[in-house]
Amino acid sequence: MEKTTLNYLWINGEKISTSETIDVINPATGEVIDQVPNGCEKETKLAINAAYEAFKPWKKLTPGKREAYLVKWADNLLENRDELAAILTEEQGKPISESRGEIEGCATFIRWYAEEGKRVYGEVITGSSENQRISVIKQPVGVCGLITPWNFPGAMVARKTAPALAAGCTVVVKPASETPRIAIAIFEQLMKTGIPAGVANLVTGKASVIGETLLEDRRVKKISFTGSTEIGKQLMKRAADQVKRISLELGGNAPAIVFPDANLDLAAEKIVDNKFENCGQMCNGINVIYAHEEIKEKLTEKIVNLVKELKVGSGSVPGSDPGTDPIQIGPLVNEAALKNVEELLQDAKEKGATVETGGERTGDSTGYFFQPTVLSDVTLDMKLTQDEIFGPVAPILSFQREQEVVEFTEKSPYGLAAYFFTRDVNRVYRMAEELDSGMIGVNGTSLSVPQAPFGGIKESGIGREGGFYGLEEFLELKYISLTLENEEGGY
Template sequence: MTVGQLNRWNHNWINGEKIETDQVVAVHNPATGEVIGHVPSLTEELVTGAVDAASQALPSWSRLTAKQRGDYLLAWGERILLHKEELAQLLSQEQGKALKEARGEIAGSVEILRWYAEEAKRAYGEIIPSSNPGQQLLVYREPVGVVGLITPMNFPAATLMRKVAPALAAGCTAILKPASTTSLIAVALFELLMDTNLPKGVANLVTGSSNVIGTVLMNDSRVRKVSFTGSTEVGKLLMEQAAKTVKKLGLELGGNSPVIVFPDADLDKAARDIVDNKFENCGQVCNGINLIYAHEDIREQLAEKIVELVSGLKVDIGTQPDADVGPLIDQGAVKKVEALVNDAVAKGAKVLTGGKRLEEDVYQKGSFYAPTVLDHVTPEMDITHEEIFGPVAPILSFKDEAEVLQRANNTPYGLAAYFYTKDAARIYRVIQELETGNIGVNGTSLAYVQAPFGGVKESGMGREGGRHGLDEYLESKYVALTL
């Protein structure tokens, strides 16, 4: 795919029409620094126009049957499959991730569409036994209304689908604001959605200033829900702004996800799973492992296994067929990772592999950082408290179960946690004690469309995925019917 081809995705969609503007935002390939496209930078007036369109489309869209709405989602999925390789190439160029990961993300996006196309048919209401004769108590499930959807850069196709698919399936109309660094894949996916002859105004795509778009979405009372995936700092700001119109919020925010490896664990499996999780998408994963707690009896053995696997990872431009790890999203992300590693080393951490920027040869124009393993990490280091969001695996030691659970829970975050043990009684104890929204036991994969995903504490509120993800876009209407 050439840059010329990429430039055809240079527009937004409002009320079923393509929107182009003189003011644009450049999109870069983080592996080369090359500008690969531009998207509009919308004015407040144009964003308000998107809200107008979604509001006008809501009555007719919400009155369609769930099957009719689901058929549009299925048709969208079929069109995506016809262009799956082209979309994967675009995703890899724009976001930087390895092509094999990009292909998996596109395929997973279609699975999300298919699942919600069916799940919409099961948005059941209730009949509640009445206290009085001649009366029925009814509960209807109805769409929330117009929703604003704000997606991040790390999984720009899959996260888009985890918000747009349940919203449309539930009967809501939507305004999507993708991350500025990864807007092209959103435009390409919306192009295919519009090819289904979706009614005008049901789904609208807006790009540009987060401040401009966010201000409109948060201040307009017609927008009844906002779903945001991103930083805790921004999430807290959105909570304050939502109070003005009492909007419903869905927030997936920051994390500090630990993995705990107990001495009876299968160390080979634990090492493989940890490396697969930690270095996916160059460590830019919301529920990615941030800290590796290894029992003191097996710490050295586990560290050796992890280092051996990490040393074999191929770092390259994502579109290269043998790439395992691509670049970080930009130089700012590299600087953050570099600062965290430097702080840890200055305070006594030992670099077992990596620990530096990659700047020579193919890496010189990109945002590359070597896959890194740190040992002898302690709680005094910044890396134990801040979300790394990069290819660094810090290893900490612990002595007993109570100690490590206290340390793992000693954080304002609660997005995900993982642990490895063969002890059935310990499995139930640790599940009960971990203060987190998602737990992996003897495995580190949590991405299943039928399961609810979301955090507790400062990692957010609400759930995406499963029937719970559809519920986020529905309201209950109670009727006391006297016959």
């Protein structure tokens, strides 16, 4: 396949270039694979102008007409799945099989919201007097700034853009600088639907400049951000200046708790699937495994055996077959991420943790590869139990009592996801209601589906993506009170 060059912005339906550019690095080789525009305040303002002008005609379209553009967009993504997956793997590093799955997930979310946009219902409320009629309608918020992360750079563009467009909003998307090419390519497939100019715009460049421009402009009515808690807090403070609507999906510290009555084979399989997906770079990925002391040794053995079978390497090597590629673990996104994993691991070893498998860099010295790692003898004073690891390291702790492990998890400031394994239906309800997380997985670790609300509590964010809840994030309520005249013209 010929190399795809993706070095332009999408503003008002047109490809725009800039004199300044940003290098895009392949994390499997450390090499520059492309350069994208370094869009600044000027380009962001142009995108906001376009979105603002397009908003009124777009919101007046019937939901069915907006649906047609979204369905065609989903179709285009699936028709070009392999090419898009190759772009995604090359700049992000995940195995090609995961990239193909992510593109398919994009289409699934887009189609779901294409349908859900037709179900934005209002309400009629009984009046307080005989001649009062009360109704509540829902209307699109307006121009939205959507800031997406590098770990799922395709899926997050779709998961934010689809509900916004379905609700009748227009958007300016700012993708992560590490992974801008897949966003550009996905937008190209959206433009091919013939969607009206200005409805969807994309600006690549420095987050600080583009984000500040989106925050300062009063025509931008909402910001949706997925990324670090630190940046999310800064955005929240700045959004307060205009009381601008904001939704945040931030960091996590997800526990996986395994009780002695659990199916240990199932627990080990699901934990490994989750923990090592995308090289451990998932916001809702398992951070700490809590194993009951009765089954800790057995569970650790099962997890270690599964992890030893994982194959590490580049998912974008020449000739790799998307259908048969055996690679399951790609590189971390950059050198900083690799060093962070090493520092957390070193702290744990100095405090007594035992490396059961892995524990070192691997692969080409120019790539950012790290062996999938399992640690035992882990204690709560180690940094990796409180900090988000965001890498392929699975620490295992033990516990004795149900309430004890709940108290362990409550110490975290995060509350995105939590998982536990048990066959006791009474414990299922107790734990699900007690754990301080926005999402709970019971005997399974897969949470991202279009019909369910994805998001956290505490310092893991506010707002939800997915389900009709995700559509509500882009809608405003308007209350209308009508006073009727009587037959004599009075009230």
